[in-house]
Amino acid sequence: MASASQGRDGGGGPLSFLRRLYDLDTLDTRFTTPSGVPYKVGGDLGKREDDNGGSNLSKRGAAAGADPKSKWGTPEFYLYYLVFLLAVPSMFWVAYDVSRPSDPRYHKFARHLSDGWIPGRKIDVSDAQYHTFRKNLPAMALLLLFHPLLRKLWNAVISRAPSSRTTSPTREMAHEKAEARFRQRTSFDFAFAILYLVILHGFSVVKILTILAINYKIATGLPRKYVPAATWVFNICMLFANELCSGYRFKSIALFFTGPLAKDIVTDVPALVRFGEWLDSYGGLMGRWEILFNITVLRLVSFNLDYYWSIDRSNSGSIEKKQLDLANLSERDRVSISAPPSDFTFRNYVGYAIYAPLYLTGPIITFNDYISQSRYRSATIESSRTWKYAIRFLLVLLVMELVLHFDYVGAISKSRPEWSTYTPAQISMLSFMNLHIIWLKLLLPWRFFRLWSLVDGIDPPENMLRCVSNNYSTLSFWRGWHRSFYRWLLRYIYIPLGGTSFRTTTDSIRSVVTYLTVFTFVALWHDIKLNLLIWGWLIVFFFLPEIAASYLFPRKKWEGRPTAYRMLCCIGGVANVLMMISANLVGFAVGLDGLQSIISGIFKDYSGLVFLVISCTALFVGIQVMFEIRQSELRRGINMKC
Known part of the structure; x- marks a missing residue:
């Protein structure tokens, strides 16, 4: 396990720093x-290896099925390195070559390019999502600094120190400090949430x-048995209604009461309609609030179901039985x-649903995790790690900028090219490069807003585990x-539906229905478009060959032929990669046509x-390297399961 301690951050040169980074x-x-x-500060697996002669690592690796022998220095992998040296530059060159002004089709997509900061190069910022993020990044960076400073000012005004019981036992004092910290954080989150919404x-x-209040009333006002169904119906309806009604323009609401205006009416517009138009004119920095509200819908469902599961469920017995430390769960x-139960208030609910660092993306x-971290600061938040995380964000931003300065794949796609040329x-x-740009444009906002949250004292999960090019399994992807x-889907949809099992025909049918339900929701949650529904169903369809292969070719039957089994899995991996590329191109890039x-x-x-044969050969080599990367992680006691 990589070091989490600040002590190890001090030594070594640039290469050592890069390894830690x-x-x-x-x-x-x-x-x-x-x-x-529970995470322990300084709980370094590398240190334990020194103390115990590597026994912890070997036991963890063996338990996870790791191959004890590394292949990085074998003749087989030296051949793979040669393929990498030839294939990777060639891939970048092909995209660069058709992006040059000398290409005869350049004039067709040049209008989608803008002036770049690299001399002699234009930049492709034709993607609306990345263009918006890039344009607003300086303001968001200032907000990242301003928000935590404003919280410190709030904390200084609203003292959290225990009032008078200075002779309280240590445990009781710690509890009082935690409750005081909780009141400080949640009150600030609520106040800032309202201010943030007004500005945005x-x-x-x-x-x-209003939407938040209705959802809160569903959770706390309905009989318990109706809460799950009502929660899902309401929030799915909100996904459709927000889109179909274009965010409920005030003018449209006014026209609902006054009736539609005649076409020849220019001056005699009802006062209610004029008032609606005036309200619409003050739409904040993001007038179309409904575009990113789908993220908030997930938090609304989380609050309601966490509240539903908390009713009649006592935590005290579990905490005492496991002897849990609430300060380091x-x-x-x-x-x-x-x-x-006292934490399920409307104030805490709004503070959670509109928590500024995570609100947009x-x-x-x-909700349970938010409340726990508001009461006790997570031990995983360390200044040294946060700084390194910030540097990684800046490096990814630099990579994105360099790619967009030299590979104009987005502009080419938007110009509706004649693919036959x-x-x-x-x-x-x-x-392929288009998929990488999609990955980068999603990675950057997720990383930026997670960085803001870490600076503010809340540790959410990292959204991207691996590079988009480091995947060979549809399920693991x-x-x-x-x-x-993904974790949200597991907790609130997949597990309540019973998970999946393919042991019998009945289980298999039920499992396919479960997958279809999950990915239909995923597609509709992204956007109400046919190509996304097709994308979601294609993903389920592409799951099936991998699941079938795992049953037809179980690892235990190939224990005496590990190399043959690895080659067989790699062939299946090539097929998986081709299917994943196809599905994502349909959903997020070029569509079915x-x-x-x-x-x-x-x-x-x-x-x-x-070309197809050469590409599959290169993919085969790449997947072998992916296998060994995961084996190296397993040998270190790390199993990311993807």
Whole structure:
């Protein structure tokens, strides 16, 4: 396990610093500490290895099925390194080559380019999401600094020190300090949430608070047995209504009462309609509040179901039985142990649902986790780790900027190109680079807002476990892509539906229905579009071959032929990668028609088939390296399960 202690951060040169910078522990301690084990400051696996002669590592690795022998220095892998040296630069060159001004199709997409900061290069900021993030990044960086400073000022005004009982026992004093910290944080979060909503959305704050109030009333006002169904119906309806009604414009609401205006009416507009237009004109910095409200919907469901499960459930027995330290709970306990009934107040609910660092994009934490971390600061938050995390964010930002200055794949896609004028290699590499840009444009906001949350004292999960190019399993890919959403789906949909099992025909049918339910919700949650529904169903369809292969070719039957089994798994991995690329191109890049053009371009002549064989060979080599990366982690006692 990578070091979490500040003591090790002081020594070593630049290479040592880079190793610490890219430790999994730096990214998120959840990757290196089991979810059921409380995190310990300085709990360094590398140190324990020195103390115990590596016994802990070998036991952990053996238990997880790790191969004790590394393959990094074998002749087989030296061949793979050679393939990497040839393939990776070639992939970047193909996308760069068709992005140059000398390309005959350059004039078709040049209008989507903007002036860049690298001399002699334009930049492709045609993607609306990244363009918005990039444009607002300086203001958000100031807010990242201002928000924690404002909290310190709030804390100075509202003292949290225990009032008079200075002779209280240590445990009782600690409890009083925790309660005082909790009152400080939640009161500030509530006050700042209202201010934040007004600045972001103007008068639309009324609409948002109305939705929150109705959802709160469902949780606390209905008979307990109706709460889950009512919660799901209401929040799914909100996803549709927010989209179909365009955020409930005040003018539209006014017209509902006055009736539609005649086309020839110009001056005699009813006062109520004019008032609605005036309210709409003050929509804050983000007039279209409904675009990102789907993230808030997840928190509304989390609050209601956490409250539902807390009713008639006592935590005291579990806490005493396990002898848990409330000041340092494991992440699993923070999520599963219900908050006290007195904490399910409207103030705490609003502070959680509109918690500023995570409001716009997440990552997502449950209400129970938010309450626990508000009361006790997580031991995983250390200044040295937060600084390194900030540096990693800046490096990713630099990578994104460099890619957009040299590979104009977004602009090319937006110009509706004639794919028949591109070679199969060009079509494939443009699509492949497009997926990487999608990954980066999601990674950057998630990392920035998680960094803000860490600075503020709340540790949410890291959303991206691995690079998009470091995945070979469809099932594992969804454990590591938008990780906090995956965990939310597990807790609130997948497990309540009974999970999955493919041991019998009946179980298999039920499991497929479960997957379809989960991914239908995922698709609708992203956006109400046909291509996203197709994407969600394709993902489920692509799960099935991998699940079937795991039953037809179980590892235990190949224990005497590990190399043959590794090669067999790698062939399956190549098929999985091709299917995942296809599904994500349909959902987030070129759509179904674009994918059909790409496939027809590859199979229309002999050169396309040659390229497909070469691509599959390169993927085979890459997946072998992915296997060994995971084996190296297992040998260190780390099992990320993706």
